[in-house]
Amino acid sequence: MISNKSMRRSAYFFVFPLILLMTLFMVYPTLSTIYLAFTKWNGFTDPVWNGLHNIRKLFADNSFYASLKNMLILTLYIPVWTLLPLIFAELIRQPKKGDGFFRSTILIPYVVSPVVLGMFFKQILGVEGVITELLLEYFPFLGMVGFLTNPDMVIHTIAFITLWKFFGFGVILYYGAMSKVSDSLYESATLDGCSWGQRLRHVTVPGIRYTIQFYLVLGFITFYARMFPLTFTLTRGGPGYSSFVPEFGIYYQAFNNSSMGYASTWALFVYIITLGIIMFQNRVMMKD
Amino acid sequence: MKLNMKKTAAAAIVFLCIAVLGLTAQGKPEETGGPVTITVWDWFYGSDGSQGDLAEAVDAAFEKKFPDIKVNHEAVPHPPYDVYAASMAAKKGADVILVHANGQNFQDMAGSLVVLDDYIQDVRSDFAESVLADTAPNRDITQGIRGLPISIQGWVWYYNKALFEKAGLDPEDPPETWEEFLAASQALKDAGIIPVGFGEGIHLEMMIAGTLDQVLSLEEKRALFAGTMSFTDPKIVNTFVKFRDLFARGYMDPAGLTTPLLREMGERFMAGGSAIFRGFVSDIFNWFEFGNALGGDNVGVIPNFYFEPSSNRNVVGAAGGAGYAVPTYSKNIEAAVEYVKFAASAEAANIMLQSGGGMPANLNADKSLLANDAGREVTALLSDSIVPPAKAFITSAQWNALRLHAPLMITGDISPEEYGSRIDQAR
Numbered sequence: 001m002i003s004n005k006s007m008r009r010s011a012y013f014f015v016f017p018l019i020l021l022m023t024l025f026m027v028y029p030t031l032s033t034i035y036l037a038f039t040k041w042n043g044f045t046d047p048v049w050n051g052l053h054n055i056r057k058l059f060a061d062n063s064f065y066a067s068l069k070n071m072l073i074l075t076l077y078i079p080v081w082t083l084l085p086l087i088f089a090e091l092i093r094q095p096k097k098g099d100g101f102f103r104s105t106i107l108i109p110y111v112v113s114p115v116v117l118g119m120f121f122k123q124i125l126g127v128e129g130v131i132t133e134l135l136l137e138y139f140p141f142l143g144m145v146g147f148l149t150n151p152d153m154v155i156h157t158i159a160f161i162t163l164w165k166f167f168g169f170g171v172i173l174y175y176g177a178m179s180k181v182s183d184s185l186y187e188s189a190t191l192d193g194c195s196w197g198q199r200l201r202h203v204t205v206p207g208i209r210y211t212i213q214f215y216l217v218l219g220f221i222t223f224y225a226r227m228f229p230l231t232f233t234l235t236r237g238g239p240g241y242s243s244f245v246p247e248f249g250i251y252y253q254a255f256n257n258s259s260m261g262y263a264s265t266w267a268l269f270v271y272i273i274t275l276g277i278i279m280f281q282n283r284v285m286m287k288d
Numbered sequence: 289m290k291l292n293m294k295k296t297a298a299a300a301i302v303f304l305c306i307a308v309l310g311l312t313a314q315g316k317p318e319e320t321g322g323p324v325t326i327t328v329w330d331w332f333y334g335s336d337g338s339q340g341d342l343a344e345a346v347d348a349a350f351e352k353k354f355p356d357i358k359v360n361h362e363a364v365p366h367p368p369y370d371v372y373a374a375s376m377a378a379k380k381g382a383d384v385i386l387v388h389a390n391g392q393n394f395q396d397m398a399g400s401l402v403v404l405d406d407y408i409q410d411v412r413s414d415f416a417e418s419v420l421a422d423t424a425p426n427r428d429i430t431q432g433i434r435g436l437p438i439s440i441q442g443w444v445w446y447y448n449k450a451l452f453e454k455a456g457l458d459p460e461d462p463p464e465t466w467e468e469f470l471a472a473s474q475a476l477k478d479a480g481i482i483p484v485g486f487g488e489g490i491h492l493e494m495m496i497a498g499t500l501d502q503v504l505s506l507e508e509k510r511a512l513f514a515g516t517m518s519f520t521d522p523k524i525v526n527t528f529v530k531f532r533d534l535f536a537r538g539y540m541d542p543a544g545l546t547t548p549l550l551r552e553m554g555e556r557f558m559a560g561g562s563a564i565f566r567g568f569v570s571d572i573f574n575w576f577e578f579g580n581a582l583g584g585d586n587v588g589v590i591p592n593f594y595f596e597p598s599s600n601r602n603v604v605g606a607a608g609g610a611g612y613a614v615p616t617y618s619k620n621i622e623a624a625v626e627y628v629k630f631a632a633s634a635e636a637a638n639i640m641l642q643s644g645g646g647m648p649a650n651l652n653a654d655k656s657l658l659a660n661d662a663g664r665e666v667t668a669l670l671s672d673s674i675v676p677p678a679k680a681f682i683t684s685a686q687w688n689a690l691r692l693h694a695p696l697m698i699t700g701d702i703s704p705e706e707y708g709s710r711i712d713q714a715r
Contacts, residue, residue, distance in 0.1 A: 043373035044397035062713060126546030149545045151701055238488070239545075239695040240702065240710075255370045257685040258396045 033271075036264035043260040054265035064266065066241035067249045068273075070155050074223040074245070077159045081219040082212065084163070085170025090200050092171070093178050103175070106168035114165070118233025121161055122148065151242035154235055158243055161230060162222065170215055174208060181207035213285055220281065224274050246270040324623045325358040329382035331366035332571075332610070332645075339571060342645040349639065350630045357623045369393040372615075376400045379617040383624035389437040389608035389649075390422040390677070392684040398425040402614040403432035407625045411436075414634065414650050422608040422680065435613035436632035439570035439646035440670055442606025442677060443498040445590040446578050446662065451563040452588070455479035462590050464601065466530060469593040473539035476563045484534065485562030486544040487553035492698070493691040494550075495566045499527050500678035501605025502592040513681035515715060519708035528697055528704035530595070535698040545695055558582060564590075569670065570609045570646025575662035584660035591669050604669045605677030608649055689714035 037054060041047035058064050092099055109117070124130045125147035135145050147157045181204065189199045205212065228247040235243040237252060244252075246266065254263035328347075332339035347359045362382065364371050375381025376397065387394040412420070419437055421429040449459035455476045463469040473483035486492050503523060504512070511517035518524075534540055541562055544553055554573035557565035558581035567573040578587045591602045612628040614621055630636055637648030641657040647670055658664050679687065689711045697707035 042396040043370070044376050045399045062710070122546065126543070128543045129546070144542075149695065149699065151696060236692075238692050239699075240693045242696075252688070255367075256688045258369065258373075258393055259685070260373075 033264045033267055036261050037268040039261040039264075041261035041264075042258045043254070044258075047261060050261070054262050057262060058265050058269060063241050063244055063249055063252075064269075067244045067246045070243065070245050071224060071273075073155050074159055074162075074227070075220075077163060078216070078219050078223065081163055081166065081170070081223075082216050085167055085215075086174050086204075086212065087200070088167075089171045089174035089178060090196075090204055092175065093204075103172065106171055108168065109165045110167075110169040112165070114229035115233050117161065117165060118230050121157075122234055125157065148235055149239060151239055154239070154243045158227070158230060158234060159223075161234075162227070166219075166222065173211060173215060177208035177211035178204060217278070217281065220274075220277065224270075224277070246273075323356045323358050324620050325360050326383040326618075326620050326623050326627055327360045327362060327381075328384040328386075328612075328627065329362055329364045329368065329371070330386040331364050331368050332386065333361050334363040339645055342640055342643045345639050345643060346631055346636045349635065350627060353630065354623075354626055357626060359627065367393065369397070372397060376615060376617065381615065381617070383618040383620045384612050384614055384627050387435055387611055387613050388441075389419075389435055389611035390441070390680050392682075392687070394423070394435070394613075395425065395427075396684075398434045400616055401434040402616055402618070402621055402625070403434065404436065404614070404625065404628070405433050408433065408436065408629060411629055411633070414652055415632075416649075416651065418676070419608040419649050423611065423613075427680070435611040436628050437608030437611035437649040438632050438636065438640065439609035439611075440606050440649050440674075441571065441609025441646070442501075442569045442604050442670070442674070443494050443566050444569060444604055444666060444669065445564055445592070446557070446567045446575070447564045447588045447590060448557070448560060448562075448582055449586045449588050450582070451476065451481050451560065455481055455563070459588060462588050463593060464590070466593045466595050470534075470537070470539070473534070473537070473564075477538060482541045482562040483539040484564045485541050485553045485557045486566070487550050488545050488695045490691070491550045491553060491566070492544070492694040493687065496527065496531055496694060497677070497679050497682070497687075497690065498566060498605060499530070499592060500524065501675060502594060502600055502603040503527050504678055506676060509676060509678055509681040512678070513683075519686075519711040520705055521708075525704045525708055526595070528707055532698050532700060532704060536700065540698070545699070568646075569604070569606060569666050574646060575666050576645075576659055579660035579662055584662070587660070587662040589662050589665040589669070591673060600675070602669065602673045603675050604673050605679070606670060606674050607677055607680055609646060611649070683715055685714040686711050 036047055038049060038051060039047035040050045040053070092102060122129075125132060127144070127146075127149065129147075132145055132147065135142055146153055148154055185203050185207070186199060189203050194202065225247060227245045228251060231237060231243055231245055231248045232251070237244040237248045247270070250263050250266045250270065252263075253259045253266055330343055333343045334340055343361060347361055351357070351359060364386075368386070372381075372385055387397075415436070417429065419440065420433050421427050423433050423435040423437065425431040425434070447459075447462060452459040452462070452472070455472075456479070457472055457475055463472045476483040486495060503526075508517055508523070512519075535542075541553070541556075550573065553562075554565065554567065554577075556562060557567075557573075558578060560582070565573075565578075567575075567578065569575070575587060575589070591604045594601050612631050614624040614628060618624050632650055634648075634650045634652040634654070637650040637653035638657055640646055640648050641653060641655070642659070647666060655664075655667050658667060682690065693702065693707050693710050696702045697704060702710070
C-alpha cells in the first residue's frame with residue numbers, strides 16, 4: 001500500500017522534468033521578453049534599461065497601428081474561415097461518386113509549406129503573373145489588378161490565400177466530426193421535413209459544436225500568429241505598411257532595424273492583445 | 289509496485305542526466321597541438337558565380353602562405369546579422385565574420401569586435417583612411433578599426449550598348465543629365481525596349497539613395513544623419529519626384545513592383561530584358577558579371593544623371609564594401625587577424641580582380657588585371673569621383689522605410705512629401 005504522501009512525492013518527481021522544461025523554454029523567455037521590452041538593445045551589446053520609451057514609441061508608430069488594422073481586417077475573414085469548410089463538409093457528407101478523389105486532393109494546399117505557397121502566388125499574382133495577365137486579357141475594363149501592388153487589396157489577397165490553404169483541412173476536420181453524428185438524427189430530421197439548411201443548423205452544428213469551436217480558435221491563432229511565412233515571401237509587409245501584420249512587425253524591428261528591445265515591446269503588446277481576444281472568446285464559448 | 293516505481297524513478301533520473309549532458313555538451317573537443325583551425329562565416333561562400341569561387345581561391349592561397357592555420361569556411365545566410373547576434377550573445381561561433389564594412393548593422397556590433405589598430409600597423413597604408421574610418425564606431429577612426437574591407441562598394445548605372453544602338457542612340461555618348469536620360473528612355477521605349485529595370489525588394493531604394501549621393505553635399509548628408517535635415521527637404525523630395533515621373537512615363541519595368549529580388553531583375557538585364565540598370569561596383573551584378581553576360585565591350589557605365597548644371601557630375605557614392613572582422617569571443621584572435629589581413633591584402637585583391645568579385649579596397653591591387661572596359665571605367669570613377677554614400681548617413685530603420693514605401697511613392701499611392709515624412713518617422 002502506497003501512502004498518499006508518497007504518491008504526491010512521486011507525482012511531483014515525475015512532473016518536475018516537464019516543469020523544468022516549461023520554465024526553461026516558456027516561462028524564462030516570456031519573462032525575458034517582458035524585461036527586454038523596457039530596454040534599448042540591438043542584439044549585440046548589453047541591453048540598457050530605458051523605461052517607458054519603447055511604449056511611447058510604439059503608440060506613436062504608424063506601422064504598429066497599420067498592423068493592428070490589418071489584424072482586424074483578417075479577423076473579418078473568421079466567419080468565412082469557419083463556415084465555408086462546414087458547408088462543403090456537409091455537401092460531401094452524403095456519399096457521392098468521386099468523393100474519394102475530392103477528399104484526397106482538397107488537402108493538398110494544407111500540406112504545402114507556406115513559403116512555397118508564397119513564392120507560387122507571387123509568381124501567378126504578380127504584375128506579370130498568369131492570373132493578372134488573364135484578367136487583363138479577358139476583362140480589360142478591370143485594368144491591371146494589383147493583387148500584390150494595390151495597398152487596399154494586398155491584405156485581402158493574403159487572407160484569401162490563407163483561407164484557400166486551410167480550407168481542405170477544415171473540410172476534413174468537420175467531415176470526420178460529422179461521421180460521429182448518428183445517421184438516425186438526420187433520418188428523423190428528413191422525415192420531419194427539414195430542409196438541407198435546417199439539417200445543417202439543427203443537427204450538424206450542435207453535433208460537432210466542439211470541433212467548430214476548435215477550428216474557430218485555430219482561425220484566430222492562424223490569422224494572429226501564423227501569418228509570417230506568407231507575408232514574408234509574398235509582400236515583405238508591403239507595399240508600405242499595407243500587409244504589415246504584428247508578427248511581421250516583430251521580425252522587422254528585430255532583424256531589419258536591429259531593435260531587439262523595441263521588437264520585444266511589440267511582442268509584449270501583441271501577446272496582450274491576442275490573450276485578451278482569446279480570453280473573451282473562451283468566455284463567450286463557456287457561456288454557450 | 290514499490291520496486292517498479294523505484295526502477296522507473298531511477299530510469300527517469302538517468303534519462304534526465306543524459307538529456308542535460310546532451311544539452312550542455314560541446315560540439316567538438318578542444319584541439320590540442322597541431323595546426324590552428326579558424327572558422328570563417330561568409331554569405332558569399334558556396335554561392336554560384338564569382339563570389340563563391342573567390343572565397344575558395346583566397347582560402348587556398350592563405351593556407352599555402354600560413355600552413356599552420358587551417359580555414360573552415362562556412363556559409364551564412366544574407367543578411368547574416370541575426371546569426372551574428374546569436375553567436376555574440378552565446379560568445380561562441382566563427383573566428384572571422386564577413387560584414388558590410390560601411391553598414392549600420394556592422395556599426396551596431398562594433399563593441400563586440402576586436403580592435404585591429406595594433407595588428408594592422410604594417411598594412412594600414414594600403415587602405416584609404418576614409419575607408420578604414422567606415423569600420424570604426426560612429427565612423428570615428430580614433431575609436432578603433434573593427435574590420436578590414438576587402439572591397440569598395442557603390443552603385444553606378446550600367447547600360448546595354450547594343451540596345452542603345454538598336455534604339456538609335458549613340459552607345460558611346462550616353463545621357464548625362466536627367467533630361468537626356470528621359471529622352472534616351474523615350475527612344476528605348478519607342479523601340480520596344482524596357483528602358484530601366486528595377487526590383488522592389490532590394491533595389492529601388494538603391495536607385496533613389498544612389499541619386500542622393502550626388503544630389504546632397506557632405507554637410508547635408510551629415511545633417512541627415514544628425515536629424516537636422518528632413519527627408520521632406522525640397523532637395524530630397526525633388527529626387528523622389530524624378531523617380532515617380534520616371535515610372536509614370538512608363539520608363540521603369542512595371543514587373544519590378546512584384547519582383548522582390550535584385551537578383552531576378554539583374555538577370556533580366558543580363559538577358560537583354562532592360563537597357564539600363566543600377567548595379568554594384570563590387571560583389572554581384574557588377575561590371576564583371578554584366579560583361580560576361582552581355583560582352584565585355586557591350587556594357588557602358590554612367591555614374592549618375594545630374595539634375596542641374598551646377599550639380600556635381602560624375603560623382604559616385606562609394607565606401608568600404610564587404611570586409612572581415614574578428615569577434616572578441618574568438619579563441620584564435622591572432623590567426624583570425626592573419627586571415628583578415630590576408631583577405632584584404634593586395635595578393636587576395638588580385639585574385640578578386642581576376643575572379644570578378646569586385647573593386648578591391650587595397651590600394652596596391654594590380655588594376656591591370658581588370659577584365660573589361662566597364663571595369664576600367666568604374667575604376668577610373670572610383671579614383672576621381674568618389675564621395676561618401678548617402679546610405680552611410682541613413683539609419684537602419686530609415687533605410688528600411690525608404691525601401692518599404694518606395695513602391696507606393698513611385699506608383700503615386702503616396703505623395704513624395706508623404707514618402708519623405710514616413711522615412712523621417714522611422715528614425
